[in-house]
Amino acid sequence: MASERQISANQRNAKKSTGPTTESGKRKSRSNAVRHRLAISAARDPILRVDVEKLAQIISSARNEPQITLFAQDVAVAQIDLLRIRNIRTSIFEAFFKSAQSAESLEQLREQLRKLDRYERRAFSRRRRALRVC
């Protein structure tokens, strides 16, 4: 357990680190954890939600459902995620082809695609599960 002295030292130190103070610093730190937004489902993104609704409607119509079903919604979310992932993969390759295509850029390509693959696998699984019920 921390002593009284340690606790007060911790509190003093914590006061020294108050995070960004300027507006631009705060803006930048807000997006520190955001790189490609793939961790956020398309359903939660206000712009992508419009596409999700449209696609869910198309899928529901294909199933002769007059209203959007939950399953169609799930399929649409996964599909929009897959399209986002594909766009990101395209931009990764775009950057690679513009680079010197050296050993380092090949390594960078490998690492970026490896990370992206995880999201793609999950999106495929979500769509497959949804379509099994659909």
Added chain:
Amino acid sequence: MVRSLAKQSRVGIPADLVEFFDNPPLVGDEILEDYKNFFGAIVAGLKPVDAIDWLYIKDVVDLSWQIRRERFVLAGVVKSFQTEVVRDLLKATADASDALQAAVYRIFNASNDAQRWASDSAARKEIDARLTSKGHPPSAVLAQAYMRGAGHIDAIDKRIASYEVRRVGIVREIERRNEKLARDLTAASSEVIDAEFSEAAE
């Protein structure tokens, strides 16, 4: 350049889905017309019944396109390592009877010759013959290139394999809904990719 599939009538994408298909995954010098032809060649003769079939088809087309792209990257990587091996062999086998000339060749000309080997088929034949006479036939050069680039080549091979697995997975999903579509799609996508590479190799 804005790349769009919107005017693509040959493929027959349903109007309400066009906006979701309207962003072909093209990079670098990949040409929209090639992608359209590729899409068209795979879709030709298929009879998708609804929007879900079309989503699956789009997946198979894009994965097949990705496989095609990775194969080009792989070919480029192998070629680049071959060029490196040729350069090193040219340096190592430079005529030792004249030490000064050999040094000049190693410093100034070996890299140029290796570049000529990579880009000019006549130069390639001449340099291959030169290296073969010194005990390094093209097969040995290729083997050394594979050894040098093993890590990168293996990574690309694995990616291609994972796209193949995913494509097969999608075809299985289609099979559950539409057996004939799955059969035709498997045949079409494999044929289109293989045909492209056989033509390129000829």
